[in-house]
Amino acid sequence: MAQPHSADQPAATKSRGALDRYFHISERGSSYSTEVRAGVVTFFAMAYIVILNPLIIGTGADINGDVLGGSRVAAATAFAAGVMTILFGVIAKYPFGIATGLGINTLVAVTFVAAEGLTWPEAMGLVVINGLVIVALALTGFREAVFNSIPSSLKAAIGVGIGLFIAMIGLVDSGFVRRVPDAAHTTVPVSLGIDGSLASWPTFVFVLGLIICGVMVVRNIRGGLFIGIVATTIIAMIVEAFTDSGPSFKDGQANPTGWNLAVPTLPDSFGGIPDLSLLGAVDLLGAFSRVGVLAATLLLFTLVLANFFDAMGTMTALGKQANLMDEENRLPDLKRALVVEGVGAVVGGASSASSNTVYVDSAAGIADGARTGLANVVTGVLFLLAMFLTPLYDVVPIEAAAPVLVIVGAMMMSQITEIDFSAFHIALPAFLTIVIMPFTYSIANGIGVGFVAYVLMGLVAGNAKKIHPLLYMVAILFVVYFAVDPVMEALQ
Numbered sequence: 139m140a141q142p143h144s145a146d147q148p149a150a151t152k153s154r155g156a157l158d159r160y161f162h163i164s165e166r167g168s169s170y171s172t173e174v175r176a177g178v179v180t181f182f183a184m185a186y187i188v189i190l191n192p193l194i195i196g197t198g199a200d201i202n203g204d205v206l207g208g209s210r211v212a213a214a215t216a217f218a219a220g221v222m223t224i225l226f227g228v229i230a231k232y233p234f235g236i237a238t239g240l241g242i243n244t245l246v247a248v249t250f251v252a253a254e255g256l257t258w259p260e261a262m263g264l265v266v267i268n269g270l271v272i273v274a275l276a277l278t279g280f281r282e283a284v285f286n287s288i289p290s291s292l293k294a295a296i297g298v299g300i301g302l303f304i305a306m307i308g309l310v311d312s313g314f315v316r317r318v319p320d321a322a323h324t325t326v327p328v329s330l331g332i333d334g335s336l337a338s339w340p341t342f343v344f345v346l347g348l349i350i351c352g353v354m355v356v357r358n359i360r361g362g363l364f365i366g367i368v369a370t371t372i373i374a375m376i377v378e379a380f381t382d383s384g385p386s387f388k389d390g391q392a393n394p395t396g397w398n399l400a401v402p403t404l405p406d407s408f409g410g411i412p413d414l415s416l417l418g419a420v421d422l423l424g425a426f427s428r429v430g431v432l433a434a435t436l437l438l439f440t441l442v443l444a445n446f447f448d449a450m451g452t453m454t455a456l457g458k459q460a461n462l463m464d465e466e467n468r469l470p471d472l473k474r475a476l477v478v479e480g481v482g483a484v485v486g487g488a489s490s491a492s493s494n495t496v497y498v499d500s501a502a503g504i505a506d507g508a509r510t511g512l513a514n515v516v517t518g519v520l521f522l523l524a525m526f527l528t529p530l531y532d533v534v535p536i537e538a539a540a541p542v543l544v545i546v547g548a549m550m551m552s553q554i555t556e557i558d559f560s561a562f563h564i565a566l567p568a569f570l571t572i573v574i575m576p577f578t579y580s581i582a583n584g585i586g587v588g589f590v591a592y593v594l595m596g597l598v599a600g601n602a603k604k605i606h607p608l609l610y611m612v613a614i615l616f617v618v619y620f621a622v623d624p625v626m627e628a629l630q
Contacts, residue, residue: 157170157512158170160231161173161231161510161511161512162231162510163509163510163512166462166509166510167509168507168508168509168510170512172360172506172507172508172509173233173507173508173509173510173512173513173516174512174513174516175361175364175506175507176233176364176503176504176506176507176508176513177233177503177508177512177513177514177515177516177517177520178364178516178517178520179361179363179364179367179502179503179506179508179542180233180235180499180500180502180503180504180508180513180514180517181235181516181517181520181521182364182367182502182534182538182539183499183500183501183502183503183539183542183543184219184235184237184497184499184500184517184521185520185521185524185534185539186311186399186400186536186539187215187219187237187238187240187497188212188215188216188219188521188524189212189399189400190240190399191211191212191215191238191243191491191492192206192207192208192209192211192212192215193208194243194244194247195211195243195246195247195258195491195492196208196210196211196212198247198251198252200251200255200256200257200258200261201251201255201256201257202257204257204258206258206416206490207413209413210413210414210415210416210490211416211490211491212412213412213413213414213416213525214414214416214417214489214490214491215237215238215491216412216521216522216524216525217412217414217417217489217491217521217522217525218237218238218482218485218486218489218491218494219235219236219237219238219491219494219518219521220518220519220520220521220522220524220525221485221518221522222236222237222478222481222482222485222486222494222518223235223236223237223514223515223517223518223521224514224515224518224519224522225478225481225518226475226478226479226482226496226511226514227510227511227512227513227514227515227517227518228511228514228515229474229478229511230471230474230475230478230479230511231471231510231511232456232457232460232462232469232475232510232511232514233456233460233500233503233504233508233509233510233511233512233513233514234452234453234456234475234496234497234500234514235496235497235499235500235503235514235517235518236479236482236494236495236496236497237494237495237497237521238486238491238492238493238494239445239448239486239492239493239494239495240579241444241448241579241580241581241582242441242444242445242448242492242493242495243492243493245440245441245444246261246262246264246265246441246492246493249437249440250264250425250437254429254433254437255428255429256424256425256428256429257421257424257428258419258490259419259420259421259424259490260421260424260425260428261425262419262420262421262487262488262490262492263420263421263422263423263424263425263487264425264434264437264438264441264487265420265441265483265486265487265492265493266420266422266483266484266487266488267422267438267487268438268441268442268445268483268487268493269445269480269481269482269483269484269485269486269487269493270480270484271438271442272442272445272446272479272480272483273477273480273481273484275446275480276473276476276477276479276480277473277477279473281446281450281473281476281480282472282473282476283608284450284608284612285450285453285454285468285469285472285476286468286472287606287608287609288454288609289592289606290467290556291556291557291558291564291567291568292567292568292571292585292588292589292592293454293458293467294458294553294554294556294557294568295557295567295568295569295571295572295588296451296454296455296571296581296584296585296588297454297455297458297459297550297553298550298551298553298554298557298572299451299571299572299573299574299575299576299581299584300451300452300455300498300501300550300575300581301455301501301546301547301548301549301550301551301553302547302551302572302573302575302576303498303547303575303576303579303581303584304498304499304501304543304546304547304550305543305544305546305547305548305576306547306576306579307540307543308539308540308541308542308543308544308547309540309544311398311399311536311537311540311543312340312341312344312398312536312537312540312541313331313332313338313340313341313344313386313394313398313537314330314331314336314341314344314345315328315329315330315331316328316329316330316331316332316394332394332395337395338383338394338395338396339377339378339381339383339395340374340377340383340395340396340397340398340535340537341537342377343370343373343374343377343535343537343538344370344537344538344540344541346370346373347366347367347369347370347373347537347538347540347541348541348544348545350365350366350369350370350541351363351366351370351541351542351545352541352545354366355505355545355549360507361506361507362506363502363505363506363542363545364506366541366542367534367538367539367542370537370538370541371402371533371534371535371538374397374402374535374537374538375402375403375404375533377402378397378401378402378403379403383395383396383397383401384396384397384401385397385399385401386398386399397535397536397537398535398536398537399535399536400533400534400535400536401535402533402534402535402538403533404533405533409526409527410526411526412525412526414489414525416489416490416491417488417489417490418488418489419490420487420488420490425437436622436625439618439619439622440619440622441493443582443586443615443616443619444580444582444619445483445493445495446582447581447582447585447586448495448580448581448582448585449476449479449495449496450476450585451581451582451584451585452495452496452497452498452581453469453472453475453476453479453496454469455498455501455550455553456496456498456500456501456504457469458553459501459504459505459546459549459550460504460508460509462509479495479496482494482495482496483495498581499543501543501546501549501550502539502542502543502546503517504546505542505545505546505549554572562595563595563596563598563599563601564595566591566595567588567589567591567592567595568588570584570587570588570591571584571585571587571588571591572584574587574588586616586619586620587616589609589612589613589616590613590616590617592605592609592613593605593609593610593613594613
């Protein structure tokens, strides 16, 4: 896979002291400047979660009428992301940023709180228990064993699927691709821009950013993706100054031609004291008494399975993209990385930010040269600073970061050559893994469907003995996972 490289990488082969040896900077062909710059790129690619998470879990009331509040969720989100990203970089030594998992936070808000009637502390208590289960599975080696049982074709398919997934995120967040408002009454669920036209200035800025980032990668410019984000942000500020497009939602009214999250204008202030009062506001066992042991256990099972495979798939894709896999196509020191990632779920629940997990958007920093945990330390420090400097980094609109996600998605597509599409019992599971991820906005869904299909097609092809026993068990678990809603309804 073609990767942007640093011009000073040849010099990186020389030892640069304890820090270099600890993070394996020279060993992985990187440099201090590359890691720092790429860490900044990863932060800007991930920073939207500090704005988006409060919209998902910060505005809804629980059964007691309590609301977490946008500012408190934003502070907790940045805090958890900062702590866990640094911890993962220092201990696991990989450039995989960690933050609140999209999809998991929606599961908590919509299913746990809105549908099942849990309070926010009770819901976050389940998130903490989920994290403890994940850590236990990692410590026993079970999680690593499952990871290593995945055949190479599915590992490649997971990488390609995640590439399409993050590209889809970039296209949707930029407004280039939009949901059709009356999709229930049409055969077309999504469309290009507004009514088939790119009729908004923010989307125009995204297109310019995509061109800039594409040129940077083609010309192999050092720090090209970082330069692309900065250049696109400046263009966005100029465009907003002349067009006054405003936010996509204002005073409860939709503005289709506005900026999706942050509006690129100079802030009124440059900082403030974060409200971290949500830290520790959890009720570990409250969910079991409120909805019953069996129902709460099923909710926990859903959360564990989603968390377990979401992170596993992301690590697989990021490890392959960064060329960190060993000769057996495995990520070295995987157990340590999986344990730390599991701790992220505990920290996320304990801070009321929802489960923290490895972020697929880290691919942006990897594409800009990140290869070690030092990049993570930079990203984590910026998240901690973001608690105090939220108005400042709000200047960067998602439309300026989205081009990087599309570029990285294109890079990750190269892994598709590792899949043997001439053998249909391999091709169908791989294909389903690839397309289900972007179509359902879920990495876990893609992995689950792919696993079930792989086992079924393998049995039909007469390869029953070639399928790892753990894959049979995981496929059965995913069948239960996909049927959990009917089971819950039957219990009620």
